[in-house]
Amino acid sequence: MAVKVIKTSEIEEQVAQLIQQANRFLPLDVLQAMERARDAEEDSGARLILDILLENAELSRTSGLPVCQDTGIDVxxxxxxxxxxxxxDVMSAINSGIARGTREGYLRKSVCDPVTRKNTGDNTPAVVHWFVSTEPGFRLSVLPKGCGSENMSALKMLPPSAGLEGVADFVLERIRQAGPNPCPPGIAGIGIGGTMEQAALLAKKALLRPVGKSNPRSDLAQLEQSLLSRINGLGIGPQGLGGSTSALSVAVEAFPCHIASLPVALNIQCHAARRAVACFQDGRWKMEETGKIMATGRSGAMNSLLSLAKALDLPLSREKVSGLRAGDWVKLSGRILTGRDQTHRRLCELMDDGVSLPVELENQLIYYVGPSPAPPGHVIGSAGPTTSYRMDAYTPRILSRGVLGLMGKGKRSPDVVESIKEHGAVYLATIGGAGAFLSSCITASRVVAFEDLGPEALYELEVKDFPAVVINDSLGNDYYSMIRPD
Structure with a gap:
């Protein structure tokens, strides 16, 4: 067998191209699955959300903006x-490719030290898994993983007596608890067996499998179909707003385990199920087919959504907020502030120190977003919401300073819902994973504080007809609970 020598410069080049491709072009199988789900969905609201997600994919394909502002940690x-x-040095080549692709593709730098929370500045290092294969060739698979879905993933060491029904119960309960947070409909990657770390790796690796491709083992294929049906029966629906499309696919991988254990891991992927693959074979590199070739043909979803929404001009007032009810769609116009985890932490530290805040918070609406960098010709990069529960620890104090509106995605804690009611405020959710779509509603952007935080800085945005739905109103009502009382 002739040995082919691959230069690290080639690996760097391929990785740089792969992460840009993955963030701009959803895989063809994912787009086709979303099309099928849209056509089969009976709930009109869920169909509209799926139309928006398809339109977002088309906007990303044609505009160059990432599908989602959270361009992920690269696996x-x-x-x-x-x-x-x-x-x-393969590892150095991979990380050089990540840094280069992040820079050239205007992707967000989202990787930080776990203790100091200081951003590494170039989205490295990547998480790399190396496999030796008996098959000829060299294969690079890049999986940018956003943390709205990653944070909802879980692992459990079951007793062998739990069996496959115990596995199913664990998966279903975890997905039920996650609800809207991981931006459904997505993919459930499930790893069964091995050891703790092997089960987690199997679950992650399962996300590389094309949507709809079953495990070759008939018992596991049957489990995949059963779980998909049961997940979609939960009624979570697209974005957690109801419907029969809570997942696009379930992929199960298994590995022999110890006689005394039954490890199971669930790795949830959002609807922006990004991946890209390049293979070196017969002396040349070839990228696998992506949705780059597929125009979804979806347009007009924004107009359809806005026709259902009531106009809400900013800044807010107690009178405006008191007229909103859970389930109302609104279109925001005016100036809003942004703030993620680190901005909230900084604001609360300033309050603790008795220092004046860099912005006036009274009557403001704070949008939980960390946009991707703006490419040339754009006001801002992709600018969809981050998961809101991470701000729960700070929210009551922020509300105490007169903030009347909060906007992100996903559920809030009971304490925060009560605080929203106490302060006569409102919590809105906008469309997770639709960063390119929402970017088109932003007409101006500037950093006003904490510039050193990069994507977590405090921005002021000018928005026009920015769509959102009221989740928690000033009376304490919760739209997610109204949709799914359980």
């Missing part, structure tokens, strides 16, 4: 065959 799977030899 790279390397499969090396016996006929390939890499010349040089």
């Amino acid at each position: 790279v799977f390397v499969q090396a065959g016996p006929d390939c030899l890499v010349e040089g």
Whole structure:
């Protein structure tokens, strides 16, 4: 067998291209699955959300903006065959490719030190999994993983007596609890067996499998179909707003385990199920087919949504907020502030120190977003919401300073819902994973504080007809609970 030498410069080039491609072009199988789900969905609201997600994919394909502003932490799977030899430091080449692709593609820098929370500045290092294969060739699979879905993932060490029904119960309960947070409809990657870390790796690797492709083992394929049906029977629906499309696919992988254990891991992927693959075979590199070739043909979803929404001019007032009810769609116009975890932490630290805040919070609406960098010709990059519960620890104090509106995605804690009611405020959700779509509603953007935080800085945005739905109104009503009382 002739040995082919692969230069690290080639790996850097491929990785740089792959992460840009993955963030702009959803896989063809994902788009087709979403089309099928849209056509089968009976709930009109759920169909409209799916139309918006398809339109977002089309906007990303044509505009160059990422599908979602959370361009993720990059997970790279390397499969090396016996006929390939890499010349040089593969890990350095992969990370150089990540840094280069992040810079060239105007992708968000989302990787930080876990203790200090200081951003690494170039989205490195990647999480790399290396596999030695008996098959010829060299394969690079890039999986950018946003943390709205990653944070909802879980692992459990079941007793063997739990069996497959115990596995199913764990998966269903975890997805039920996650509800709207991971931006459904997505993919459930499930790893069964091995050890703790092997089950988690199997679950992650399962997300590389094309949507709808079953496990070759008939018992696992049957489990996949059963779980998909039961997940869609939960009624979570697109964005957690109801409907029969809560997941697009379930992929199960298994590995032999110890006689005394039954590890199971669930890795949830959002509807923006990004991945890209390049293979080196027969002396050349080839990228696998993506949705780059597929125009969804979806347009007009924004107009349909806005026709259902009531105009809400900013700044807010107690009178305006008191007229909103859970389930109302609104279109926001005016100036809003942004703030993620670190901005909220900084604001609360300033309050603790008795220092004046850099912005006036009274009557403001704070949008939980960390936009991707603006490419040339754009006011802002992709600018969809982040998951709101992470701000729960700070929210009562922020509300005490006169903030009347909060906007993100997903559920709030009971304490925060009560605080929203106490302060006569409102919590809105906008469309998770639709960063390119929502970017078109932003007409101006500037950093007003904490510029050193990068994507977590405090921005002031000018918005026009920015769509959102009221989740928690000033009376304490919760729209998610109204949709799914359980």
